[in-house]
Amino acid sequence: MHKRAYATVVAASGAVALLVSGCGGGGSSTGGSTGAAAPATTSSTTTTAAASPTTTGAPKRDANADLVIWTDADRAQAVTKYADAFGQENGVTVAVQISTDVRQQFKDATKVGQGPDVIVGAHDWLGELVQNATVAPINLSPDVTAKLAPNAVAATKFNGQTYGVPYAVENIALMRNTALAPDAPTTMDQLVAEGTKIKDASGGKVTNVLIQQVGKTGNAYYSYPYLAAYGGGIFATKANGDYDSTKLLVDSAGSLKGAAELAKLGKSKVLSTNVGDDNAEALFDAGKAPFFITGPWAQTNAKKAGIKYAVSNLPSLAGGGPMEPFLGVQMFYVSAKAKNPTIAQEFVTNYVTREDVQMALFEATGRPPALTTAYEKAAAEDPMVKAFYEAGKNGKPMPNIPAMNSVWGPLGQAAADVISGADPTSRFTAAQKEIAANIAKG
């Protein structure tokens, strides 16, 4: 807990004060990272920016700067470079500070008026941030909007209002170890057949057919594509494209078919609750599995481990369509309590949408840019960018409504239970009930 000591004392000291004695430093960077943060938590934190050295606590707002930006360590360097250029152009000083848990630290610091002007983060935080009145709307001109990927723009909207400027789109795809599996399977049945052949022929070296994060508490992010393949999902959409928290699809016919597929794969030991966020990458990087369902963030370690890999679309499921992943969109938010709102708005609307900035952020994190021209450049540079983009072409943005917080736990657990043998129909019906009750509780 000491990680958030500063903000905690003032903001959440109520709840935390008595917890402190028991935490002793354990409860860091948890925030709302229940399931959605799968992408975020797996990214490594190696780079350090020149702006401020990394500490374990929330950064202390630089009081002298005319613009304060909080970001994680991965992107800090790229953001700093362009923030400095922006500062010189406009005669202002900019401070880029590294936050170890942007989502929670931003919320806590903003409550006590010590928050930054701009943060960099994922689009699915949006509902929660609006709910707490911590982010301000952004008015991008229609010309600029047209240059961005439409699904990225859709993800920046909540209740019909735009709250962010997107710079990257990410999604999961099928990664394969080309030394083990030279060809990409197009259906799950093919994948299992081929993977099993490879496993049996390896003499114990290959232990898993497919690596996919499940874990004991499950993972809704990686389970969703199975539901979507049969037309199921989590929420139905409203007429204006927003997700409708009152129309749950977890026990719809399509979702139940997807759950049955998860059960089948669990029974044949292709999926297992013993593979989770703690060992998934390690298993693939040790060459113990030919196939891995993961996102662009896993490339760094795979390269380091010397794995030759290729990326293709998620396979399609028997009797259904192709698996469709959730899209995660990375974007810049402006704080509703920004001390420098004008400069902050100027930076995100005129700078983040520049091609060179989007390219720099792409090079720092490997996520395909949201700006179409930048994406085309990046795709020409790196075929994997194109492969990941293609895999997510039909995907829907991860819901950014606050009700999604009620989904991660129950849906993940239902998937884990089904994979370890529970009856898919009754388990997913129960999960739907639990989610509906949680949403009703608000």
Place this chain on the structure above:
Amino acid sequence: MSTDLKPTTPVEQGPPPPARPLGRGTVRAPLWATVTKWVLIALAVLLGAYLVQRVISAGYGIGVVVVAVVVMAVVAVYSTRRAVPMKYLLPGLVLLLALQVWPIVYTVATAFTNYGDGHAVSKEEATRSIIANSVQEVPGTPRYRMSVAVPAGSSPDTGDLALLLTDPQGKSYVGTSKGLKDLPSDGVSKTVTGKITAAKGWTILTARQVNARKDLANLAVPTSDGGGIKPVGLSEAFVGKTTIVYDAAKDTLTNTTTGKVYVPRNAFWVPQDGQGDAFPTGWKENVGLKNFSTLLTNETIRAGFLSIFVWNVVFAVVSVGSTFLLGMLLALLFDDNRIKGRKVYRSILILPYAIPGFVTALLWRSMFNQDFGLINNLTGLDVDWLGNPWAAKAAILLTNLWLGFPYMFLVCTGALQSIPGDVREAAKIDGASPFRTLRSIIMPLLLVAVGPLLIASFAFNFNNFGLIYLLTKGGPYESADTSIGSSDLLITYAFRLAFSGVTPNYGLASTVSIFIFVIVALMSYAGFRRTKNLEEVN
């Protein structure tokens, strides 16, 4: 706010109050001591003044009073010769108030509110935010290139703000709060994009000057269709329209496009007719005893609370018992002089204590993995350690035994070494067997020494958040209820309520932590009473 109080600690290092034998006339303190004393008091006052400034700028009126009281107390206590006991007590008292009493008061106060996600700000702020978020660009209107200016000759900080605008056709305007006027083209220079860089009769503000004008946020140049031209950043403006208005008299919000009326209910703005969605931003308000009654009456929470509580007590008791037994046995073993190389063994035994607990917990977590873990691989078992409720509990207790026994080993070793040799010798002479000596002489003496430590260890384990969180995160969850895990402690349960899970709810979590506080306090009290009895026997 407690951080504001901390800096008074330098007083602690101040000069000790001069010892003064009473009734023997006054002994003059040396000059340097008097000077140092007054310098330190002056420093404390200065520090107080500085803190007051900071507190005011942060907007906490009550903080000023607190700082003032503390500073006055410092001056009153240390500047006179009276109140000698207070000279020693004051620093401790201030820290006690700041670090112990204040958080408890804050926790209790929070327990009576609905503070949490969606209820984080005041009603005014939530309403303001909803209105600000309702601004929509009027379709079909142009985007202007913009510069912010004040009339030439007036101050950039206070002059009437104006927007110098250029529409996509290249025509320039001056926009003020009164409306839009044409800008005469003489003396106007523009960049290639159309942003005006100079105009006769106007002073164009720099980025920093614009940023300093907080009133810019309220500026909207009225247009004929009821919208307003508003700036976006430093160089662009759009025509926007606010679609939500607040009616202070009726305390309602109205959507001007759809005519829908919203009323406040349960700290949210909800549609009056009950159709459609409420606004997502709610506010913080007092809810009285609602959190307490939820905890006591909600079926799921109550049943869960009870099972969590039982497991919490079992966990703490078994953890303390098992670690103490193992630690004591090892301590007794290595207390024997005949063992060679005891120092080496002792150092090795302390190793688990020296490795950070988080590393150990994560390591054990991977060792407990059913397919890839060391434990199943070595023993040939196929136990689903972290997926089966009972196995998970066993796994937690095993890990905690590993983590905790070195501590018990250390304190028992120390306590054994402090037992005087003549007591043992006397027992030997009286013909007591070694076992009898252990049972009747050594154990009681040992327990007197380590009894309070056992209670402390119990209290620590009762709230052993880190271990549970790193090992199982409270799971596995019994089907269809992911709010209550089978290895949850009250503290991990409270943490999930407050910071993750469904909707973070600080109010409810504070209520849970009050319950935990009471439970631990009662148990510790009972425990200390028992050790006191032990001492009396002795």
